[in-house]
Amino acid sequence: MPTRREFALAVGAATLGACVRTPSPPPSAPTPTTTPTAPAAADANAPAVDALTELVRHRYGAHLSEAQIGMVRDDIRGGLRTSDRLRAIRLPNSAEPDVVFTVHRGGDR
């Protein structure tokens, strides 16, 4: 949707809104726990923002102006905040990615 990146930038440590509540998960479900994001998380990410921006510049710099790279940098900063929030949620080892690899055997389909 249109403002996905702005969403990522905006939420930071904010909640998702008043319509959500803390669940009482069934016994089989892992219990998500959220560690509060440190207020200075954005600053703490500065080296990573710099490094990833340089990666983009290295790979795609020929296609981007300095102004555009600056905007990519903003996007990266927002993306890292999102990643920080997701990493702060603990999952048990058994929580698999929600994808299933299907072995291919020619002629079966």
Place this chain on the structure above:
Amino acid sequence: MSVPEDVLYGSIRELSEAIRTRKLSPVELAEAYLQRLEQLGPRFGAVVTITRERALREARAAEREIAAGQWRGPLHGVPYGVKDLLSTAGDLTTWGAAPYREQRFDFDATIVQRLTKAGAVLVAKLAMIELAGGFGYRQADASFTGPARTPWNLGYWAGGSSSGPGAAVAAALVPFAIGSETWGSITTPCAFSGVTGLRPTYGRVSRHGAMALSWSMDKLGPMCRTADDCGLILAAIAGPDPLDPSASTREYTYTRDSPARRRFRIGVLKNATAGVQEEVAASFEASLRVLAELADLVPDVELPDHPYGMAASLIIDAEGASAFEDLLETGRAALLTAPEDRHGGYSGTTVFAKDYLKAIRLRGVMSRDLDAVFARYDAVVSPTRGTVAFPIGKSFNEAWPNVPMPPGTRAQPLGAAANIAGLPGLAVPNGFGREGLPTSITFTGRAFEENLLIAAASAYQGRTDWHRRRPPIAGASSPPPQ
């Protein structure tokens, strides 16, 4: 003979009955919509390609078959359009994006094949936001065809990313269209253009032949006039497909009376109207009063506390960067229309694999927790969008400055959660707000329970006439066929 405009605004159910009983000629009907597409399509920025030759060929075939007593079903002889991210043999398939404006495929997407098999008549490929919005557009002018305009007020956007389908259905350029949704791209244009649309459960409809933005979140679904029509279309397009591993083998059938009728149990999302435009809130409250006549309403439904929006964002960014790797690697993203789209895909190339995996591990948890909530209701209702359509020429942030909505929450109250979990949603018009623009309510349900949503929304539409309202279109006419 000309086809009266009243007929062109008819539902599929109505058109179909007239076609079946041979009161309406599929050829004359196709010709009427083709001329309307040619006459009015440019005004709304709704059309990329009019498939006149194919349409008349299919319409003539339908006419012959029906005359011979070989009626295929409710879509036989009914015209339709598709969002221009579905491949159709030999036609341009532009994905709304300048770098692909000359792209052609030599096959029909599975969904088009199924509609053809059902006897439907393809009349147009319809405008869309470039790359279905995958690179983070922030304005209506994000397609090489220009911004699509809602027929209710030409200064305002038709919604995206299925912009053309929204505008075209609203203006009766087609009786139905196929749109796609990754996160809000069917429901938003339904809301902004005042039409009815269904986002099916993820996997309900094959995406083979559709542009991929996010393989694990893309869905295809109908945009039309009534919830009942959504069922008719879904019955034709649903089902397994060996060419799309995500396509479910769950059977789908639809009759107007399914499922067996009883009083509905409908949840109302907690704080659903907090922060939305006053008129949107008023429409929603009025809808609740109507729904109370046919359902037990359960207030204050809360969703489990998960970062739905953040996980969805990360998944789409990573999958989109992979899906359009070629565009990024070659620098052809610079050819995109919206300035923000020209650089917006690059940050997705820096998402760590581990973080992507974390997001899709979390999605499993979210899906299970959401299912436990949605299993208690036939549907959960919320306003489709927190505002009416955005003005063209302003960034989305500036669209309604006095409605400070954090995207993903009040902007689309259930959008992030429902889309990341692949849940079905059905958006229907429920009133009007500022500038004469439509408002909308969405019925969201448990996975694979589309028929409950259709039944509830149909009951609502049986008690209201918002879906029957027509936009003020000056100079519209239905010329006689040539």
